[in-house]
Amino acid sequence: MNSALSGSLRKFEYEKYASLIALVALFAIASILSPYFLQLQNVLNILRQVSYTGIIALGMTFVIISGGIDLSVGSVAAFVGAVCILTLNAILPIVGNEFLAVTLAILAGLAIASLCGALNGILITRGRIAPFIVTLGTMAIFRSLALFIGNAGEVRSNSNLFGNFGMNSVAMVPVPVFVMLILAALLAVTLNQTRYGRYLCAVGSNVRVATFSAINVDRIKFLAYTLTGFVVGVSAILLSSRFNAVSTSNMGMAFELDAIAAVIIGGTPMTGGRGTVWGTIIGAIILGIINNMLNMLGVSPYLQGTVKGLVIIGAVYIQRQRA
């Protein structure tokens, strides 16, 4: 009895660190396979590349813990990016001050993004429609709205300042990576040490128990989707700043898949009820390293999807073995 208990505890610890162990192993393999891998510039590049979907995956972690899913994140990113730049171009001549205009446009983008998430949340909680269906619908809607306001083409910003901040670094660390780490730290505390985080896990574990435990289930779920909308906004603004433009047909394509993959590889079960924020970050970085490795080894880009797919399936398979 005692040994069975401690055995299960050991299993639990292993589960907690499995994705970290995988990351370290991958890191070691990559640095052996390619001498360039460990160069600081390469590592920073990988981090920058994964930060955009990594930020989105943080919100996705919360949604998946609640027992849901959000397929609309890529479309919302394109829509918000376009709205943000169009707003910027519209108010730049009126406001005069470029810094103020950029700030206002960013705030508008974040507000719109949060509203998009809130819309998902309302439809899921008040409308009692399955999250998969709701976000499948809004995925189509926001992509189409993005194409419409951008005439299905590229939306360029008229401000150089906007194109700058996303390329800057804070103490060597690129801004998007910095933002991702700050958000991860905040959300990890929220998940593990606040009432909201505890309730989120309860809702994802068993809705009926949560309801009887005096938890406002609808509010918890609504906030998870709204939060996801907000972080999608953050990611969209950083990404459109990087190019100082938004391609309404391409931006955010397959982001939902990368984000979900990062969450799953990080060790959050698809069934919800528990999860890990730092695991998601590790999951995103694992995906980034695999891409980078395959590029450096000269593997055809067409085959990279196969490797990614195998990693996702492998990660879930290992999780199932543990459970």
Added chain:
Amino acid sequence: MTDVLLKIDGISKEFSTVPVLKHIDLEVMRGEVLGIVGENGAGKSTLMKIVSGIYTPTAGRLVFEGQPVEIREPLDAMQVGISLIPQEFNLVNDLAVYENVFLGRELRLRSGLLDKKRMMERTRTLLEELEVDIKPDERIERLSTAQKQMVEISKAVAMDAKLLIMDEPTTVLTQYEIDILYRLMRRLKSQGVTIIYISHKLKEVKAICDRVMVLRDGEVICLEPTGALSEVEIAQRMVGRELSQVFPPKGEPGEERVLEVRNLTVPGVLEDINLDIKRGEILGLAGLVGAGRTEVAEAIMGVRPHTTGEILLNGKKLDIRSPQDAVESGINYLSEDRQGSGILTGFSVTNNITLVSLRRYCRHFFNLIKSSDEKAAAESHRDRFNIKTQSLDTRLEFLSGGNQQKVSLAKSIDPDPVVLLADEPTRGVDVSAKQEIYRFIKSLSDKGLSCLFISSEQEEIVGMCHRVIVMKEGRIMGSLSGDEINEAEIMFLATGVRESNGSPAPVN
């Protein structure tokens, strides 16, 4: 009428070493209607599940039409001609009525494809015989509960069974549908079909059965022609057991009414429920399965839609729309369905205990949880409730049922409620944990907690409660207090032998 259709020969059944049936011998005669009665947990359903192949017996054998039969799964029972209408529905919601009736033995055309036309026709005839207005191609999920029951009955009849077992078939039926069912049963009987009829409702047993068998604690207490026993005699045989000394002495409740429930009604579920609980009082809520006791608690907690009526706490009217409202007012619920709505098996002991009361353990700043406070609270509950766990961080799935139940109880009293609705507080726990739980509830009531004590075990209702309300079919049948509280009185009210305590029936 004299030959034996089914012989049950020394059948015993244990669930994880707990005996549920103790060496049952029974001969069922061809063409009779045999009633089986007994309290919840007496072993009626278990016995019938053995006969129909859902359970396999620990010991003993079955003889059907003179031949020993091995019934290892429901299909075996079907093949020898035994058909069970279960207490819980066994219908596929997404399929049509006729598809359910012929599920597993579909009629086919010569080509191998399904003969839908013939199945529909056959189903239509069956439903007409039952005098119910259901279209054969209607989907099950669109049917009412009573209609589902009728489909379940026609499904069993469609098999042309020699032995038909009905486990509480009338729980969800109205009198009109019950009358139709009786006519069908009489017709089947005249065609030589044998029926075993399990029911809590003694009036029904008297009306329809030739013989009645009383089961108690897994043993046959008596088997007599129905005419030889009165309803009261049957009820007494169902109960007849001494109270053992497991209950603490009853405390003295206060005078002031804490919880008042006025005209609580949920259409089709509860009708005009009135009750009040005084300070420090334990009010029992008794009744048979399906009487509506859990529904009373759920309606008070605000999870039943379309609830009307008034709930007052210390004379103040409450507007409860969700469990949140109820908990904030000081009313907490201990669920009968531990894993389904009570505890989170994936959460640690601590996190379960503080789930309802989490607000207390949070800082104002960002609602950060003060984990040391949380841990201290969990520790004090562990000591007080004697919860056996390796650590407070252990997930609840690794705890035994009794310890899970103690955690569930700790969880519902951690917010310091004024009123506790305890629904089957000792379900699925062993005797020593039961005793501990009785003592916790008693000590809480000594400190002023008002408790609604819902239980299917009459013994603990009698042992624990100051007053008892007995329900049947969503209504209050009567209330008992002081010396009136005994198992026989409760059974009279619960089975409808006596309508209220105003008109005493003769007791021998």
